[in-house]
Amino acid sequence: MAIKHAIDLALGRNIGAGGIPAEAIEAGTTLAARGLARLREEAASGALPLLNMPAATGDLDEIRTHAARIREGASDIVFLGTGGSSLGAQTLAQLKDYAVPGVGRLAEGPRVHFMDNLDPISFGRLLERLPLETSRFVAISKSGGTGETLMQTMAVLAALDAAGLPAGERVTGLSEPRPAGGKNALRDLLEPTGAPFLEHHTGIGGRYSVLTNVGLLPAAVMGLDIAAIRAGAADSLQPVLDGAAPGESMIGEGAILAIATALEEKPIAVMMAYADRLERFTRWYVQLWAESLGKDGKGSTPVAAIGPVDQHSQLQLYLGGPDDKVFTVITTGVAGLGPRIDGALAERGGQPGFAGKTIGDLVAAQGRATADTLAKNKRPVRTIHVDTLDERAMGHLLMHFMLETILAGYGIGVNPFDQPAVEEGKILAKQYLAEG
């Protein structure tokens, strides 16, 4: 098994007072079994298209063809889109060092930019400094109506026009088809330029879209094996399709813990990953969990952390602060990796224990120590160990957390697929903009 999942250190019977009590686990198991059965039915009926994505292969060649077209002659590839139209792709891109401290700037191939946060200084400077002639832009929005993405796209079109460069050769769109009799602003903007368009799946929402062309087009642009990402997702889903009991699979165990923790009313869910290449994954998880479950006065607040660096900022609170959190600590198979420390230098630096050890040895020890220390301090912790962080493992993790989130929603009785509250602020912002 390339991924090991354990909830032992979250259980009251193993860690004492702060752990999740047996009664909550029992109730969680019953609700998880119900949710798993519902998912199995939804997979069979096609009612939840996300569940059919792992096995889908028919669209992969089209995605690869568009990716090759976008890469051709490009010095820079700019992805426009926000929230679920960006975070999954960024997560996958980190496998190729995107936004990884130090090496991200040194990565080979076209430079890739995900402009998910709207900031006038950043976007202005980007357009000033990009070599527009050799830059390509991909505008992604399920609805086609998100203000941030539309404004960025308009700014790009104006910049290309001012430079005398045909937009249709440099810009690609990805959005839902125009609804019958309805509007899609992104299509209205781009179609007159002749820009090619990919179709956003109409039955899969943005934060669940990483396995569709929304995540896989940028992944293919970066040279990742997109079939392996889907195969990893299938690894996660298979026990659901097989009808495995909740306690017999990673997804079943995850669902039990998520539901039991909600019943215990732990208001904060911390995801701490010991890998630079999982930093965007923790941000993707935050959106998924928060937008899916935070409704009807329910839900828990997701917190993203990476290790070891956040040991030096958040760990004190986690160990000594309020007992209101459940932790997920993710480690990877880094033992033995990275520079090996010279014995004489270790002596000279007063760290004889470092001699002959690698940086990976220290990171592996730290991840393990953090999980064990949390448990010793009676803080419930679930551990996930990924041997090799590659496309298949990432597909597995992504599908796991999408399924776990859906099962948590089913278990606590909220609809994990909508986000009604977000609309209010969007409408008000447009009103303020119009008022000037």
Ligand SMILES: O=P(O)(O)OC[C@H]1O[C@](O)(CO)[C@@H](O)[C@@H]1O
């Ligand atoms: O893909 P779209 O329609 O541009 O939406 C972007 C994001 O905005 C939201 O609709 C609300 O914040 C998210 O759910 C979504 O991922």
